[in-house]
Amino acid sequence: MSSRYRKGHSNWSRIKELVLRRDGYQCQYCGYSVFDGSRVIGMTIDHLIEYASGGKLVMENLVASCNKCNLKLIGTTASRKNDLIESREWWGKY
Secondary structure, X not given: OOHHHHHHOOOHHHHHHHHXXXXXXXXXXXXXXXXXOOOEOOEEEEEOOOHHHOOOOOHHHEEEEEHHHHHHOOOOOXXXXXXXXXXXXXXXXX
16 A cells, blocks of 8 residues: 555544554464554555555455565455465464
């Protein structure tokens, strides 16, 4: 998601916090989590269906992701992302 889009969406900070909280401040692909009590370090939000492909900014389309997984998954289909989440194939690798 581009920073221009995030900054332009008035609810982005709230949505991001809700997604991180829902997902236990943990990457849904590899399990990485660093939370220092006040902020999440090295985490972002990933669109299952990418924004560039028409993915919406709705909770059902967003998951917590570490920066490393987020970059590795650019261009990956929503189906493959869901498979990674369900199978825990990358769990503990990063």
